[in-house]
Amino acid sequence: QKEVEQDPGPLSVPEGAIVSLNCTYSNSAFQYFMWYRQYSRKGPELLMYTYSSGNKEDGRFTAQVDKSSKYISLFIRDSQPSDSATYLCAMDPGSARQLTFGSGTQLTVLP
Amino acid sequence: NAGVMQNPRHLVRRRGQEARLRCSPMKGHSHVYWYRQLPEEGLKFMVYLQKENIIDESGMPKERFSAEFPKEGPSILRIQQVVRGDSAAYFCASSSTGVVTDTQYFGPGTRLTVL
Numbered sequence: 001q002k003e004v005e006q007d008p009g010p011l012s013v014p015e016g017a018i019v020s021l022n023c024t025y026s027n028s029a030f031q032y033f034m035w036y037r038q039y040s041r042k043g044p045e046l047l048m049y050t051y052s053s054g055n056k057e058d059g060r061f062t063a064q065v066d067k068s069s070k071y072i073s074l075f076i077r078d079s080q081p082s083d084s085a086t087y088l089c090a091m092d093p094g095s096a097r098q099l100t101f102g103s104g105t106q107l108t109v110l111p
Numbered sequence: 112n113a114g115v116m117q118n119p120r121h122l123v124r125r126r127g128q129e130a131r132l133r134c135s136p137m138k139g140h141s142h143v144y145w146y147r148q149l150p151e152e153g154l155k156f157m158v159y160l161q162k163e164n165i166i167d168e169s170g171m172p173k174e175r176f177s178a179e180f181p182k183e184g185p186s187i188l189r190i191q192q193v194v195r196g197d198s199a200a201y202f203c204a205s206s207s208t209g210v211v212t213d214t215q216y217f218g219p220g221t222r223l224t225v226l
């Protein structure tokens with residue numbers, strides 16, 4: 001079993017839709033949770049960062065962490081074609097500087 | 112302010128040759144991380160380096176792979192005697208400190224193809 005599981009998709013939504021992306025994990029030591037966006041043939045770009053359980057909002061993006069369920073989510077409101085990319089969740093226990101990534105969800109927002 | 116730079120962007124090697132991948136961190140960053148991304152898989156941590164020191168190499172294969180980050184110049188990931196299974200995208204990230212809350216900024220990656 002992988003430490004971090006993420007539905008690879010692909011996921012296609014119409015412009016303006018609310019998108020929900022999710023990851024589950026098995027390692028209870030993870031304390032820091034991140035979402036990265038990766039455009040084709042580019043490096044990952046940090047979108048959101050959350051420590052422990054709770055919600056965090058930044059513009060159209062909301063990250064949620066539920067440590068009791070070992071489940072994290074990223075919501076994108078009013079999705080745009082420019083949001084089309086692969087979204088990677090990543091986690092860090094805090095004791096080491098190595099991120100553990102999910103396999104990524106490929107999102108396409110159709111105009 | 113240039114971001115993390117990696118070169119070459121694409122590298123083709125035949126089986127048995129050596130591959131050298133270079134990473135120049137963001138200005139002011141002294142912490143470098145290497146990750147490998149296989150097709151249809153997420154990024155896997157390989158090694159974490161500070162200037163002249165390897166901090167954590169727990170994700171590095173025991174043979175053929177080595178990494179360095181000298182006092183001057185870029186970080187180098189070296190793969191000796193490459194095999195087809197080494198074909199992947201190799202990403203480098205950097206941060207200004209080793210504090211866990213400090214963002215890792217990623218480069219564009221080097222895509223290695225082994226023929």
